[in-house]
Amino acid sequence: MKLPVSTEWLLHCSAALAQLPQGATASAAQLARHHDLPVAYLAKQLQTLVRAGVLAATTGPRGGFRLARPAADITLLHIVEAVDGASPPYECREIRQRGLGAAPPEACLAPCVLAVKMADAHEAWRRSLAGVSLADVVGELSPSVRGRTRRLLARPR
């Protein structure tokens, strides 16, 4: 039940991109320097967010990454599930139907109780993350911090 370490990186990078002016981009190298992260690996993970439709990438000079949608439409769940996959952590393999104690088929019409409870918990987790957007996160930052980020990630003219 460990999330990849890169999850933290991508959350912070996405939050940083959400603080930039509309349409502005930041390169993988800039974002890596901004938080002192390994450039190559961060770039690899940023691609994951692009494939998931959370970020958009532009190649060439003055290219880079930007949010693919307004910050209010990107939730923490989108980012987490993009980097970690959307499959639930608990997977019911129906072991109740195997072995000497295999439940009779008529008892298996209803889904496995344990699977249901585990799915409920996972859904509670997803709901909590889906309730927080990048706009919410940025909104909780002080204006001075926000301005600082914009200034530091501004592209050299």
Next chain:
Amino acid sequence: MKLPVSTEWLLHCSAALAQLPQGATASAAQLARHHDLPVAYLAKQLQTLVRAGVLAATTGPRGGFRLARPAADITLLHIVEAVDGASPPYECREIRQRGLGAAPPEACLAPCVLAVKMADAHEAWRRSLAGVSLADVVGELSPSVRGRTRRLLARPR
């Protein structure tokens, strides 16, 4: 964010033990046959639950495993955190304080917003699992299934 496969095994084994008469035990071999699981690995994982205080083990003939507490006092969270560890899946490493964009110390007096939101989600997940006890799970099974489990796991006299 994958839970070990053995999580399902231990949940089902614990539920089976919760259906046994007070004080009755079942050996690792019995439980393994009951669900067609690898005996040795299951035994290793059952030990984990013993160390966590969820199960109690008795050695020697007619020994085996039993619940260490009443089924109503054992929640799904106890079992899941015993097998998977209690550390939260998201760990804040304070990357906001590193790199060129390191936040000034006075801005870091409040905890990292992202870490708080991730912790909230984890807490929602834990709360959901903590709300379901083994007694609840067993209570949702039909009496016929429950009697069948007791009969199949009864020790030969």
Next chain:
DNA sequence: GGCGTTATACTCGGATACCACGTGTCCGAGTACCCCCGG
């Protein structure tokens, strides 16, 4: 027949290999920019 001793077989418990996924790194393809040249 009852009791103590011994042998036994069954149980858990920890130490030891194997494999997959996350971590980390590299080089190649593509493109927007900028400079230079010609008109």
Next chain:
DNA sequence: CCGGGGGTACTCGGACACGTGGTATCCGAGTATAACGCC
């Protein structure tokens, strides 16, 4: 001075090793049982 073409440097994108933790397995330590012999 203006427009077009080519070179360049910067960007992302995917393919290639390494390490840690879950998966799987084995054999050894301990104990309650049961049988046996003795009183």
